Amino acid sequence: MDQIIKTTGLTKRAKDRVLAENIQLDVYKGEIYGLLGKNGAGKTTIMKMLVGMTTPSSGEIALFGKSFNEHSKSLLRRVGSLIEYPTFYEHLTAMENLQLHCEYLGYYDEQGIKHVLDLVQLKGIENKKVKEFSLGMKQRLGLARAMVAKPELIILDEPTNGLDPIGIKDIRDLILVLNKEYGITFLLSSHILGEMEQVVDRIGVIEQGRLIKQVALEEIRKQHTDYIELLTTDAKRTVYLLEDQLGISNMKLVQGDRIRIYDLTYTQQQISRMLIEHNIGLEEIQKRNSSLEDYFYKLIHGGGSHD
Structure with missing residues (x-):
């Protein structure tokens, strides 16, 4: 499979701070x-380096299989981007802003401009x-500007910022259409996992300027397992009884006193009955499924490694 973006040892320092390290x-x-990470984790810095908005302190970038540096800005003609807050000529209309952008790129297609304005639901107010x-x-x-010259790669930094729930769904659907029907590759960033998991194929987790994991979303989903979680008045004795009375060994203590049982041979009712018979106070018992949030919480707080 062709690599659209490849970085090697990509690092950005600012004074005494490391904004991105060995990406x-x-x-x-x-x-x-999708680049997933908390605000300030380094996502925007990485994207800025990819489109030449800031210069790396060290490391290499390849776009479309070719080395990218200050002498190869022609590669950016194949890239659309929206990074941080979009800025425009405020006294001009939406149509005029896109026309200027296209002139700068040497791309002339009046119908194409109207088409992208329609796609992002700005039709009818293009002269405002x-x-x-x-x-x-x-x-x-900003999204229209990123798409207007029909790029092969679109880089979007927090693309749903400032949008209401309907707008968020519209942009999500648009990204999927452009990807599936037009074959456009996307690099997105967000600090919201729920948004990411609805559109991305793979995720890179950014924490304190480091890329700690790259993983396919499907691979994570395959790791999800059902389990029974219970909270009792005596966690240690409960663990003993589960093993001694029911032969359950595939379990673990979490958060100090909660027990997760991964062996689902016995139902919640059977486990509850056994504990009550042995005078164990049962405060809570329910069936759960390990979530993507669980996965990333453990990854970020427990560390990780490069894939």
């Missing part, structure tokens, strides 16, 4: 790749001045 990022043709736009409308216009 080994791999994004493949046709996929939607940007200074009259809401934050959400500016975000949509």
Whole structure:
């Protein structure tokens, strides 16, 4: 599979701070790749280096299989991006802003401009001045600008910022259409896992400027297992009884006194009955499924390694 983005040892320092360190990022043709991390983790810094908005302190970037540096900005003609807050010529209309952007890129397609404005649901207000736009409308216009020249790769930094729930769904659906029907590769960033898991194929987890894991979402889903979680008045004796009376050994203590049972041979009712017969106070018992949130919480708080 063709690599659209490949970075090797990509690092960015600012004075005495390390904003990104030894990033080994791999994004493949046709996929939607998500950079997931808390605000300030380094996602935006990485994206800025990929599009030449800031210069790496060290390391290498390859786009479309070619080395990217200050002498190869022509590669960026194949890339659309929306990083941080979108800025425009406020006194110009949405249409005029996109026309100027296309002239800069040497791309002339009036119908194409109208088409992307329609895609991001700005049709009918394309002649309205940007200074009259809401934050959400500016975000949509930023997406239109990223898409207008029909790029092969689109890089979007927190693309749903400023949008209401309906707007978020619209942008999510648009990304999926552009990816599946037009074959556009996407690199997205977000600090919200729930948004990511609905669109991305793979995720890179960023923590304190380091890429600690790259993993396919499908691989994570396969690791999810059902379990029974219970809270009793005596966790240690409960563990003993579960093993002695029911032969359950596949279990573990979490948060000090909660017990997770991964052997589902016995039902919640059978386990409850046994504990009550042995005078164990049962405060809580329920069946759960390990979630993506569990996975990433453990990864971030427990550390990780590069894939």
